[in-house]
Every structure is written in C-alpha cells, then in structure tokens.
Amino acid sequence: MEKCTSKKKGVFNASVLANEQIGECFYRLSLAIEGQAAEAFNMTKPGQFAEFELSNASLPSEEKIPNELADKALRQIILRRPFSFSDIEITGNKGKLEVLYCVLGPATLRMKTLSPGDKISIIGPLGNGFSIEREKTLAILVAGGMGVPPLLHLAKELSKSKTKTIAFVGAKSGSQLPCSEIKNVQTLISTDDGSMGFKGFVTAMLKEWLVKEKPDVSKAIIYTCGPEIMMAGVAKIAGEFGIGCQVSLERVMACGTGLCQGCAVKCIDKKTKEAGYKLCCKDGPVFWADEVVF
Amino acid sequence: MEKCTSKKKGVFNASVLANEQIGECFYRLSLAIEGQAAEAFNMTKPGQFAEFELSNASLPSEEKIPNELADKALRQIILRRPFSFSDIEITGNKGKLEVLYCVLGPATLRMKTLSPGDKISIIGPLGNGFSIEREKTLAILVAGGMGVPPLLHLAKELSKSKTKTIAFVGAKSGSQLPCSEIKNVQTLISTDDGSMGFKGFVTAMLKEWLVKEKPDVSKAIIYTCGPEIMMAGVAKIAGEFGIGCQVSLERVMACGTGLCQGCAVKCIDKKTKEAGYKLCCKDGPVFWADEVVF
Amino acid sequence: MNKVDLTIDFAGLKLKSPVFTASGTCGYADELDDFMDIGRLGGFITKSITIEKRDGNPVPRIVETNSGMLNAIGLANVGVEKFIAEKLPLLKNYKTPFFVNIAGKTIDEYIAVAEKLAQFEQIAGFELNISCPNVKKGGITFGTDPQLIHQITSAVKKAGGKKILITKLTPNVTDISITAKAAIEAGTDALSMINTFTAMVIDIETRKPVLANRTGGLSGPAIKPIAVYLVNKVYNEVAKSANVPILGGGGIRSTADAVEFLIAGATAVSIGTASFIYPDTAIKIIDGIEDYCRRHKIERVGDLTGSLK
Amino acid sequence: MNKVDLTIDFAGLKLKSPVFTASGTCGYADELDDFMDIGRLGGFITKSITIEKRDGNPVPRIVETNSGMLNAIGLANVGVEKFIAEKLPLLKNYKTPFFVNIAGKTIDEYIAVAEKLAQFEQIAGFELNISCPNVKKGGITFGTDPQLIHQITSAVKKAGGKKILITKLTPNVTDISITAKAAIEAGTDALSMINTFTAMVIDIETRKPVLANRTGGLSGPAIKPIAVYLVNKVYNEVAKSANVPILGGGGIRSTADAVEFLIAGATAVSIGTASFIYPDTAIKIIDGIEDYCRRHKIERVGDLTGSLK
C-alpha cells in the first residue's frame, strides 16, 4: 500500500467550533486548527486518525448519563482516544476537522460536553489511511454503524476523481445512522430491523448487488469500515468475487503512535506466508483485507 | 457548645446560578437548591459546611491554569472538598447557597469552570457552626485570608440580633480580599504589605485595639477563621484578655461526615484535662479556642 | 424472572445481601445511618478495636492520590472497654450483623479483645486485622508471615468461641495464596481481602512526606484491578476447594465494580473509600446487583461467585 | 543561580539528564523521535528483547483502569538477531545512551542475549527484566526469588562484559529490599523500580477477563504512591549504603511526580505510560526539573537524590 503517513504529525491544540447530536446515535464535533496543526493535517488521507485527550472535559450531569453508562462514567480516564474524521478542510493555515462519534463510555461521554470555544489536545495525523487506487473506476464503500465516518471523508475525496462510487451502509435501524445518504454518492441502506432500506445485513445486500450488477471486478475496489465481524464478511465476499478490498480496523489503543504495541493485528506476510502481528495504529488502521487474519 | 448540627443532612443536588471572580484571589459560586435540600439547609449555622463533589467538572484549558498549579491539575481527584458558606438564603422550599473560594489545586480549578445550569452534588449541612452566645453584646470577628467567607455569613446572622459587631480582616495585600468591608459591620483591615489599612498582622491590630478600646471582656466574644497560625495567635490574645473565643479549624478531610477519622484535632478535655483527638468535621469545625491544642 | 435471591451463605451465616461496609470507613454505624438504611447491609464491620484506647496518628492522616487516597489513621479507637460500654449498646438499634475488627500489637492483645467481646450477642463475628500498615509494631509483620498468621488466627478463633472469624489479608506479599492458606488451615471461617498498599506521598516544596506518619495505606479505585486479581487467585488456588468464602474489596465504587469481585470469586464485597464520596454507596450497590442479576437471569446472587469464564 | 547541573553520575556513566524512557513504552526510538529530541534523555531503554522473536499475546492487550492501565503485550519483539540487524544500526543516529532490556524464559536465554549484544558500542548497558508479569515462564518467578535473582544477575553481568547492568525489580514481593539486596550482591550496577503490578479487569457482561492473557500489569498514576514508597524503602535500607543508583518510576506524569522519586532516593526517573498521553513528557520533565532546581537553589540535580526529610 502506498505510504500515506504525514511526516509532520504532532501534538496540537484544537478548539471546538460546534458539537451537536445528529440522529439517535451520532454526534458531530467540529474543530478549528491553525498554523502547524493545519499544515500537518493538510494532506491527511481518509482513514487516518488522531488521538484525542478528553480526560479534562466534564462529564454530563447525572440525569443526562444513560443508565447503562452510569458505572462506566465513573472511570477516571487517562488515555487518549482514537477518532478518524468524516471531513477535513484546510485553507491556508487554518483548518476544520469534523468527527462523527457515538457515546459509548467515559471518554465519549466527556466528548459530548465539549462546547464552542473549548480547547482540546489532539495528536495526529496518525496511521495510514485508505489508498485511492487511481486505476480503479468503481469504488464500493461498505460502512456499518460506527464505521460510517471515515467513509464519508473517503467519498468526498473520491468525488474529486473520476471514480464512480457506490455506498452500502448498514445499521441496526434507520435512526441510528448519521445520514440517510452519502453526498453525491449512490447510497444503498440496509437495516437489521428493516426500518430503512434493505432488511438484513449490509453484507447480504452487497453480495446481492454484486451478483446482480456484475461489475468489472478488475476495475473495482472495496473500501470498508465497521464492526470487525462485518468487515470479515465483506473481505470474504471481496475474496470470492476477486475484488481488491481495504479494511479499516479498530483496536483498543493506548498510544496510537506505535509506542505500546497494544493494537496488534494478526496478518499474513504476503511473501513468507507466515502469520505475525502488525500494529493497527502504525501499519493500519487501513489494511488490505487479504493480509488480515480475521 | 450548643449543638447546632442539623438532623436532616443528606446528599443533594445543587445547580449553579453564577460563578465569578471577585478580586484577585476569590471566586463566588452561587447555588440554587430546592425541596429537601432547602429544608436541610434552612437552619444552617454560619461555620457549618458542605462537601462538594467536583471531580466531574472540567479543568480550565491549559493556558488558563496558573503555572504553579499545572502539575497539581493533573491529579485525578475522587474525594469531595469541604466549603463553608458566605451566605445562605432559604425561602420556602427554595434556597440559595453562596460560597467564596480560592483556587489552590485540582478541585478548586474544576470549581472555577462550573457555569450556570451545571449541577453538582453536595453533602450537608455538616459539622457544628459558630454558636451565637445571646448574652454577649460585643462580637469581635477576626478573619484571615481564606477564612473570611464563614464570617460574612456570621456577620449577617449577628446583624439580626442586637449584638454590636466589629470585624478585623487581614490579608497579604488588599487585592487578595473578597471585599473591602463587611456589610453593616465596622471593618478594620490589615495587610502584610500595608497596601490597605493597618500594615502588619491582623493579630497585632486586634491586640492594639483591645488595649486601646478596653471593651468589657465579660460581654465580648471573639469568632475567628483563617490560617491556623493566625487563629493560634488570636486564641492566645483571647486568653490573655480573658475573652471567650471560637475558632473555625481546617483539616484535610476525606469524608466530612465522621466516617474516616482523618480530620483529627488535638483537644484538651476540659474535665479530665487529658489531651485527645476530636474530629474537625463532626465535633467542629468550630471549637472553643481554649480546648484546642494548637 | 421475578425475584432475585440476594441472600448469601457466608460461612454458615445467612446474610441479607452480599454487601458489607469496610472497616474504618463507616464510623460506628450512627454516622452512616443518616444516609441510608444500614439494616439492608450484609454486614457492618467496625473500625479496628484494640485492647487500649488509641488516639491515633497526628495529622495529616489523609492525602489524596490519583484515583485513590492514603490514610494513616493509626487505629484510632476508643479501646475495647469503652467500646463495650458506649458503642455496643447502640448496635442493638440496627438489624445488621456486626463484625468487630480486631487489631493489636501482640497476639495476647488480639486474644484479650476477642475474649472480652465473645459473649455479646450483638456481635456476629470478628474481622482479624493482621494487615494494617499504619502501626509500628504488629500489624503488617503478622500479616506477611504464614506462621504468625496461623498462630494468631487459631488463637483468636479459639478466644472468640462460636463467633465467625474473618481474616483480613494484606496485599503486600509475594504470594497471597500462601497467607490465605495459613489462615484457612488455622481455622478461619472467611477471608477478607484486600487491605491497603503501603505507600507514600512527598510534598516537593518541603521535601517531607505529606502524612505525619510518613507512610499510609493506599485505597480507592486505583487499586481495584490488583484486588480483583488477588481475589481471583486466592479463590482458584485455595478458597474454592476449602469452601471458605471471600469478602472482596478494594476500590469498589459502582455496581459494576462489585460484580467484578463476585465473578472473580468473592461471596460478598466490602465498600470502603467510596462511602466517603457517596455515603449511600453500599445500598445503591445492593440495588444495582439485584438489577444486574435480573438482567442476566441469575436467580441467586451466590451463583455469580467465581463464575469467571 | 545561573545554571543547574542536570547531569548525573549513573553507576559511573555520566548522563545528560536524570530522565529515561521506560522499557516497552517508547518503541525503538524512531516513533518517539517524531515528537521530541531524544538526544536530551539521560537514557533510552528498549522494549524487552528475547533470544527468539516473540509475536506477543493476542488482543486485547490493553485495558484502561482508574488512573492507570493494564498491559499484556507479552514481550512482543523482533528477537535479538533481527534487533542487531535492523534496529541497532538506527540507534547510531541518536546521541542517547541506549539500554537494552533483556528478558527470557531461562537463565541461558538471558545470557545468550547479553552475550550477543555485549560487543556493540551503541549499547550503554542492559536492563534486566526479571519482573514482567505477562509471560508464563520465567519473568515473575525469577523476580520474586532472591536466589534466582542472584544467579541471573551475576550471570548476565558476566555475559555483558563491561556494560552497565540495571536490574529491574518487581513490586509483587513481600519485601523488596531483599530482592534489591540480592541483585546488588550479585553485582548489579543499578536498580530499576518498579515494574507493573499483576492485575485483572473483568468484563461483567461476558464474565471473561478483558485481556486475552487474562491478567496484565498495572502501570500509570494509580501506582505512583506505592512506587515512591518502595524507592524510598530500598534507598534507605540497601541502595544508599551500597552506593547503587536507583532508576525510579511508576506513574510519573509531571515534573512534580519525577521530583518526588528523586527526593525519595532515585538518581534518575523513567517515564512509561505518560508517554502514551503526551509523547514529549520526558523532555518536558527535564525542563521542569531544571526549573524546580533553580527555584529551590539546587545546583546539581544529584543533590535532590534521597533528600527526603
């Protein structure tokens, strides 16, 4: 995969422009950066990420914490949290970063209380993003639930090229999606409960489409992000159809910067055929599906 | 000392009405309480206190944390913090609590970021406050720096009785005081640097005044709150002149509710003359000066 | 599922719930009573009682640390005679099994306290504090030496007559299963684990330890993952096969924390430092455990004990 | 006061500053290099190197706890041969004394690694990891047994030729002064303390340990007060009189934390978990220590060591 790590990663301050709920599950955080930070994030590829320091933000007040997160909210966090971006816009020495996030635990509960003007520390850009393969004419995006955000960013980048893009987006139900379609992209939605679009898994919808539409697989590429089990399914389908596939994996990360070796991903060395660990934060989070041992 | 512990102490929510800096050192936090909380705090005596849960509030952003507190700010706090009140107003089932505080460490840094509408948990009212001795006709308040707040509350209570009140207030410099006079009370200020009022320690000013004014000591009483060394000085003067004296002590408190035994105050048992420990949170924070071993 | 059975069998005692308050963190019951119905507790453990009255250490006795605190109270207590005269009668007002935590400088002192208290019906049992790091003699030394543990445990068991004996272990040892085994072989009815870790905070401006006692015991959420590990280790290596229940604790603040200890192998849990922050923590956790069991279709809370997969 | 002398004498080595990065928390230097000038460090300690390549444990290898984290990386490393071939040449680019942390399953494995590395000039010395709680054999067992410590320390010291040997102690022992003494008597040049505490986090929904390895090592601010106490204890009881420097660490995030360790008796400090949060922590602390010394009119940072009143 083409190396797309920026050399200029660093520890930067970002200030909150907006933070609002969109849909049932997602929140959108917009951050302003400037100077060196803007420079560093200028060439960020979709799928790259940053590590957010959220431990100093306040918790929502008791009644605003969902019951199932009440005990988790008590944990005093010290580690940063990784987030990819749904959009990045840099103009000159100023920039805007956009994160779509779900509230799952102590860090994201704190993220929720950030308000305009607040400052947070981020480290980035980190990792290797999706590599846009110029020779492919059809990009198939497959997103599941929390995996949507980086694919929005990717869709935007793809829209600048001539690649035709189609997006398959799955969720438990329609209300859990951050958007009902991806801008400028033909979007097919599937929901587990059938409340929107195709009823069933996004992988089933993808397979059905491939069988029916018979795209030229040599010219197609799949980009996917979502729950690991879904991506494993997508990878399998990609293998069956002989389509190249990039997966954006998630691991619990202590550092995000290659220091701790916590974020191991079992991979097969394509040359030696031996299995071994790569690091999600440094070698990924985007991998070629056929090197990953799911 | 007359028992003035409220029976109805409890864990209550309070919501922030206002939080603003006053002078160089002090901030004023106003809290609204209602229902059971208002009932519980209705009979609160000046000098009683509450334990504030501040661990969930956010830290100020980096550039707003004074250099000397930067390392302290990193500590992840779990314990509550004790604060007395500068004023309490209860009307019906609603009430307003006012705290004057100085920013010294991780908890008060977090206190500073509270903004209107935020909710915090408080436990109170706790301890025994100043006991207003009805037969005394002259109340002498002696406050040092951070000890001013509860004496403001006391002054207000005293103003409801016929007791004549005079206040001696000391600080390092004039700008470090939360107010230049106590409402409706003759206020004499001393500053270490002479930037306001008497130049020197408040104890020196007190002694000078007692020598000069020769009040009827049998009808006078001293109430004091401030650094322990200052209060030890006040207690000594009170002893020399034969004036009854109540001191409001401070101890590091883990609980504030008599559970941990952390807040020991060495006292002489007036009957047995034996020294032993009392608890600042439960038996105090206000003690008769002549029982305390400074 | 309608009702969850929250009662537990604790060394032959049938207790209302699997939640205790920890020694030294809940006064003599009246302080906590203002905030909750202590009658719902599985057990209430008193502050350590010694043969003579102890004033305790000078202040500061407390210092906060990251997600924890050190204490060096120094076993401040009224002494066993005054305890019997003044505190014991009050305990009658509560429908809670009381466990008196015993400490001492010599084995004889332990025995003397146990003997004096053995006759009182209000007392359900004893917790043997051989692990307090804040007194100069005894305490920590007893708790790290398997032979001494054996000696003191069997002596106090005998002195206590029919009372349940819970031996409280210190984590400051290389292999806690060895000390646990010593207590079990000496006839303890239950194990309590863990007491605090010896620790120190230095004031860098004065270059002195913050605590007057120089060192103190670290408690609170900071130590929880170590405590869970140790409970699981002792459960697997000795307690389960010996059928000796574990009272687990160290850093519990929430229902989730308590359930971790139960799954790891504890039959009941103790709430210490958390009561300083929310005095009604123990009760909230009893309710929380009930909810958890219901949600997971666990009929008896005892079924959770040692259910780690 | 104009200039603070930040250099230290560390077992005969003159080091630029009293701040090291801790093993396993700073990759192989290049990752950290993006964030700071690692040339200013007193020393850089590599991840543990073993004779054979090790893949490490399955994921999750990491779980956060209150003010801390558990790790069970499982000594993932490229193996000594590949380390020599691929990583060692890179170290030449840095003007930092490198210490290679050595681990193994048998004493012979330790010796083999030390022998292979002894010849390389780029290496200032070794850190002997006899205390990693995340491998099944060796590791923790070595570190708790004074006799084994003696054996392995003297063997590696010999195998390492003239290289400085730092022995890294585990806190999971009853009396760390005894293990410290064993290492000193066996000829170690310095002590490193402390490694992590064995601990466990349980997922109460699945009732399984969160870590694939079940247990992990607790690091971070949560353990700091215990580490400070242990450093002070070893300094007073053995290291000071033996004139053996201590590399102190465990939970250091700020200058104040680092200064606590120096006052307690450490000659230098190591920064581990904190680098995950701010990768440039070590450098900020070097600057901070300089400020602290200037403010307190301390001319040589070495004067702070063991200055606890």
Ligand SMILES: Cc1cc2nc3c(=O)[nH]c(=O)nc-3n(C[C@H](O)[C@H](O)[C@H](O)COP(=O)(O)OP(=O)(O)OC[C@H]3O[C@@H](n4cnc5c(N)ncnc54)[C@H](O)[C@@H]3O)c2cc1C
């Ligand atoms: C490279 C990368 C990019 C990411 N980008 C995004 C993003 O754009 N938007 C976003 O919302 N999140 C993203 N995440 C996930 C995000 O980092 C976590 O949601 C966050 O760390 C949760 O922190 P917390 O303290 O709130 O919850 P934690 O307590 O850390 O986690 C809460 C619970 O959720 C589980 N959990 C954690 N992450 C996930 C997950 N992804 N899916 C399901 N369960 C999970 C944990 O195992 C735990 O049980 C990304 C993660 C990685 C590695």
Ligand SMILES: Cc1cc2nc3c(=O)[nH]c(=O)nc-3n(C[C@H](O)[C@H](O)[C@H](O)COP(=O)(O)OP(=O)(O)OC[C@H]3O[C@@H](n4cnc5c(N)ncnc54)[C@H](O)[C@@H]3O)c2cc1C
């Ligand atoms: C009964 C009682 C009533 C109180 N009322 C008030 C009040 O009305 N207003 C107010 O501002 N504070 C009051 N305090 C003090 C207040 O509790 C502390 O300032 C607070 O706990 C500091 O918390 P922190 O985390 O910000 O700082 P910490 O880190 O806990 O303390 C910071 C530093 O300040 C020192 N310190 C703590 N308290 C004091 C103090 N009082 N004077 C000087 N140094 C101190 C500590 O030793 C430490 O070095 C009261 C304390 C008690 C016991």
Ligand SMILES: Cc1cc2nc3c(=O)[nH]c(=O)nc-3n(C[C@H](O)[C@H](O)[C@H](O)COP(=O)(O)O)c2cc1C
């Ligand atoms: C302030 C304080 C006082 C304590 N006193 C005693 C005591 O007298 N006897 C005893 O056996 N344990 C004592 N302990 C230890 C607790 O009972 C408990 O074992 C320990 O704090 C760990 O639990 P926690 O983290 O929930 O507090 C004390 C703990 C604290 C914090």
Ligand SMILES: Cc1cc2nc3c(=O)[nH]c(=O)nc-3n(C[C@H](O)[C@H](O)[C@H](O)COP(=O)(O)O)c2cc1C
């Ligand atoms: C992710 C991680 C990996 C570690 N790997 C090693 C290792 O390979 N060898 C070793 O001796 N110590 C290892 N340690 C222990 C650290 O070097 C250090 O002793 C410990 O984390 C305590 O310091 P801290 O609290 O500053 O992190 C590791 C610690 C962490 C957090």
Ligand code: FES
């Ligand atoms: S998260 Fe630390 S190496 Fe990847």
Ligand code: FES
């Ligand atoms: S602060 Fe706990 S007893 Fe007073």
